[in-house]
Amino acid sequence: MSDSHAHAHPPYQRHHFETYEQQKEATTFAMWLFLLTEIMFFGGLFTAYLIYRNWYYPAFVAASHQLDIILGGINTLLLITSSFTMAMGVWCAETRKKSGLVLSLVLTLILGIGFLGIKTVEYKEKFEKHHVPGHTFSVQSFIDPAHDEATLKAVKQGEPMPDPMPLDMARKTEMYFSLYFAMTGMHALHMVIGIGILGFLIVRAQQGAYTTGHVTMIENFGLYWHFVDIVWIFLFPLLYLISRH
Amino acid sequence: MSTDTIVKLPDQATARMPKVSYLNKEHGILSWLLTGDHKRIAMLYLISLTFFFFIGGAMAGLIRLELLTPQSDLMAMDTYNKVFTMHGVIMIFFFLVPSVPATLGNFLIPMMIGAKDLALPKINLLSWYLYMAGGALALYAMITGGVDTGWTFTTPLSTHYVNTNVITTGLAAFIAGFSSIFTGLNFIVTIHRMRAPGMTWFRLPLYVWSHYAASVLMVLGTPVVAIAIVLVALERTIGIGVFDPTKGGDPLLFQHLFWFYSHPAVYIMILPGMGVVSEVVSTFSRKRVFGYTAVAFSSVAIAIFGFFVWAHHMYIMGLSNYSALLFSLLTMLVAVPSAIKIFNWAFTLYKGSITFETPMLYAFGFMGLFTIGGLTGVFLGVSGTDIHLTETYFIVAHFHFVMVGGMLMAFLAGIHFWWPKMTGRMYPEKISQLAAVTTFIGFNFTFFPQFMLGMLGMPRRYASYPAEFQILNVFSTAGASVLGVGYLLPVLYLVWSLKYGAIAGNNPWQATGLEWQTQSPPLTENFEKLPIVDHDAYDYEWLERQNQIQASEVSSVR
Numbered sequence: 001m002s003d004s005h006a007h008a009h010p011p012y013q014r015h016h017f018e019t020y021e022q023q024k025e026a027t028t029f030a031m032w033l034f035l036l037t038e039i040m041f042f043g044g045l046f047t048a049y050l051i052y053r054n055w056y057y058p059a060f061v062a063a064s065h066q067l068d069i070i071l072g073g074i075n076t077l078l079l080i081t082s083s084f085t086m087a088m089g090v091w092c093a094e095t096r097k098k099s100g101l102v103l104s105l106v107l108t109l110i111l112g113i114g115f116l117g118i119k120t121v122e123y124k125e126k127f128e129k130h131h132v133p134g135h136t137f138s139v140q141s142f143i144d145p146a147h148d149e150a151t152l153k154a155v156k157q158g159e160p161m162p163d164p165m166p167l168d169m170a171r172k173t174e175m176y177f178s179l180y181f182a183m184t185g186m187h188a189l190h191m192v193i194g195i196g197i198l199g200f201l202i203v204r205a206q207q208g209a210y211t212t213g214h215v216t217m218i219e220n221f222g223l224y225w226h227f228v229d230i231v232w233i234f235l236f237p238l239l240y241l242i243s244r245h
Numbered sequence: 246m247s248t249d250t251i252v253k254l255p256d257q258a259t260a261r262m263p264k265v266s267y268l269n270k271e272h273g274i275l276s277w278l279l280t281g282d283h284k285r286i287a288m289l290y291l292i293s294l295t296f297f298f299f300i301g302g303a304m305a306g307l308i309r310l311e312l313l314t315p316q317s318d319l320m321a322m323d324t325y326n327k328v329f330t331m332h333g334v335i336m337i338f339f340f341l342v343p344s345v346p347a348t349l350g351n352f353l354i355p356m357m358i359g360a361k362d363l364a365l366p367k368i369n370l371l372s373w374y375l376y377m378a379g380g381a382l383a384l385y386a387m388i389t390g391g392v393d394t395g396w397t398f399t400t401p402l403s404t405h406y407v408n409t410n411v412i413t414t415g416l417a418a419f420i421a422g423f424s425s426i427f428t429g430l431n432f433i434v435t436i437h438r439m440r441a442p443g444m445t446w447f448r449l450p451l452y453v454w455s456h457y458a459a460s461v462l463m464v465l466g467t468p469v470v471a472i473a474i475v476l477v478a479l480e481r482t483i484g485i486g487v488f489d490p491t492k493g494g495d496p497l498l499f500q501h502l503f504w505f506y507s508h509p510a511v512y513i514m515i516l517p518g519m520g521v522v523s524e525v526v527s528t529f530s531r532k533r534v535f536g537y538t539a540v541a542f543s544s545v546a547i548a549i550f551g552f553f554v555w556a557h558h559m560y561i562m563g564l565s566n567y568s569a570l571l572f573s574l575l576t577m578l579v580a581v582p583s584a585i586k587i588f589n590w591a592f593t594l595y596k597g598s599i600t601f602e603t604p605m606l607y608a609f610g611f612m613g614l615f616t617i618g619g620l621t622g623v624f625l626g627v628s629g630t631d632i633h634l635t636e637t638y639f640i641v642a643h644f645h646f647v648m649v650g651g652m653l654m655a656f657l658a659g660i661h662f663w664w665p666k667m668t669g670r671m672y673p674e675k676i677s678q679l680a681a682v683t684t685f686i687g688f689n690f691t692f693f694p695q696f697m698l699g700m701l702g703m704p705r706r707y708a709s710y711p712a713e714f715q716i717l718n719v720f721s722t723a724g725a726s727v728l729g730v731g732y733l734l735p736v737l738y739l740v741w742s743l744k745y746g747a748i749a750g751n752n753p754w755q756a757t758g759l760e761w762q763t764q765s766p767p768l769t770e771n772f773e774k775l776p777i778v779d780h781d782a783y784d785y786e787w788l789e790r791q792n793q794i795q796a797s798e799v800s801s802v803r
């Protein structure tokens with residue numbers, strides 16, 4: 001204790017902390033707590049999902065088959081890779097490699113934007129097929145699968161032709177898409193916020209702010225980014241892979 | 246009533262306010278608006294909370310005026326719906342939830358644990374700005390047409406059947422929610438990581454324990470109501486159907502999510518108040534709080550049990566008999582830790598040297614009214630009686646006994662108790678005792694008749710009622726005007742005391758907390774040097790020894 005006080009405080013130590021150690025522990029702890037609130041936030045959505053999936057399982061299966069598993073898969077890969085580049089960034093910050101840090105952050109940013117780009121393509125497709133909940137929503141794909149593009153494509157790839165769904169159950173696909181948009185929308189919102197912060201971090205990293213030994217900012221953002229990835233790791237099987245073989 | 250007092254003020258003829266304190270270290274409005282100092286942020290909160298309290302109070306006044314007569318004559322029925330909704334929204338989200346934590350908690354937690362500030366000063370300031378943004382939005386919603394769903398935003402009423410400012414008000418609550426998440430998060434981190442050397446967990450004042458428990462609730466509960474509000478907003482705008490029965494959604498799901506937060510929210514509101522009462526009761530009976538560990542853990546127990554009782558708000562909404570049974574049982578369990586507190590305070594008073602300064606009067610008010618509020622809560626927690634009493638004035642009376650009789654009393658106890666520390670000056674004792682008694686009498690006249698009205702079956706949330714209920718309603722309205730005077734008085738004399746109050750000195754109450762061992766008002770860094778803690782909380786013998794050491798030092802200097 002007395003030893004660390006003999007030296008001057010590092011410039012990035014806030015005055016109300018006794019030691020830099022304390023500052024680092026406090027901010028990291030705060031970040032974990034914040035992620036806990038995020039878990040509760042998404043927890044409400046996951047609860048709703050689990051209830052309705054149990055109630056309307058056939059509708060959820062059929063609606064899930066309307067999603068493009070390839071686009072979803074690519075997005076999953078993008079995010080996992082971005083988690084890797086983010087982890088590289090943290091490592092570069094810790095070992096004080098400025099250009100490595102900037103490069104990792106830029107790569108993470110590009111991968112994140114790529115994810116959002118593909119998500120936009122997927123959303124657009126939902127609009128075209130009238131799968132967006134609200135007054136434009138149509139159950140046509142489910143009561144008349146023989147004339148539905150996505151179903152025909154799947155049949156061509158060897159899946160069995162599904163029976164037309166009774167109207168009552170087909171209507172429940174709107175619930176699936178409600179949850180789909182709420183969950184992926186909230187996730188995308190977190191991505192957008194993350195990308196915004198990334199932009200800021202890149203500028204500051206360029207100025208050398210995080211390669212002086214003060215790495216908590218990068219580490220904590222890394223935690224956030226990984227968390228957003230993990231949410232997607234849950235969303236992908238829950239939304240895309242219901243009863244796929 | 247005993248006439249002796251523990252107040253120990255410096256000689257007023259020679260006493261001076263400290264030259265440098267957090268209040269005058271920096272000048273100008275910007276030094277306040279951009280401050281990171283937890284004490285200044287606490288003062289910002291205090292001013293803005295008081296503002297919202299009086300807006301919510303004005304709404305309450307309108308409600309009571311309307312209910313003076315059986316007909317709906319002061320305002321149209323729609324207006325009445327909007328008025329009681331705004332009363333609830335403002336009082337709950339913008340007064341009760343942040344009341345003690347954001348003002349007194351902000352000010353005192355770092356001081357009580359021997360820290361220079363909260364762990365995250367910028368987040369602390371951000372939480373105040375979020376609070377103000379939410380508040381401004383709520384006022385905007387109120388001015389541009391209001392909202393009439395009740396503060397509970399119940400679906401499908403809020404999603405399908407009303408065309409008022411549901412989204413704006415919901416957004417206001419959402420933003421205020423994040424303000425409270427950040428406050429709670431900041432407290433937890435601070436209590437874990439910023440304690441002074443020697444300040445172990447079991448040396449913490451019980452005030453800190455109760456804030457810790459409340460913070461856990463804020464951090465875990467608030468995000469759930471946030472997502473519920475988001476889903477309501479999405480349902481109203483783009484038409485997703487999570488709560489929409491016509492699309493297979495279940496409106497009850499909203500209630501589950503809403504009450505998963507809003508039941509713990511009553512503990513967010515009451516726990517910090519209980520912390521205040523622990524400090525005040527100990528100080529004014531000169532005794533260590535009886536059963537310190539039990540009181541500390543009862544706060545944690547309330548926080549844990551509090552998460553498993555939410556469905557007692559839903560007995561009449563088609564809950565299965567088995568869940569009703571289970572939640573009745575769990576609800577009675579949560580009464581146990583609250584009772585532990587009440588009994589331990591009673592034992593603290595037992596054989597103590599009790600004095601009756603204003604904070605103590607308010608604390609007595611708290612104990613009496615909270616006990617009544619808590620016990621009537623058992624009637625409402627048990628599904629059998631609840632089905633008869635819910636949605637009547639019984640529930641209104643119960644809630645106000647706990648929240649106004651309990652929490653607001655505790656808030657006022659705390660404000661008076663720590664006023665000398667916050668401002669360096671004493672409030673005038675005689676008139677404030679009068680205000681405390683006025684509040685107590687006014688409160689009972691306002692809300693006790695409502696228990697009877699509820700038992701007789703008068704439903705809540707109507708502007709008109711059968712003529713036979715009028716006499717009790719007149720009592721209630723008369724009481725409310727007394728209560729209003731009781732709340733206005735402190736504003737007047739507290740502001741007066743800023744200039745003319747007696748100079749308080751470091752420790753006017755001879756209390757043991759770390760916050761009393763430094764100058765009033767404190768320095769920006771709180772302490773001249775890092776305090777080292779070597780004694781338990783409420784150790785009055787330690788304080789005695791400390792005073793003797795100081796006295797001998799002074800005499801040796803002479």
Ligand SMILES: [Cu+2]
Nearest residue numbers: 508555557558
């Ligand atoms: Cu409750």
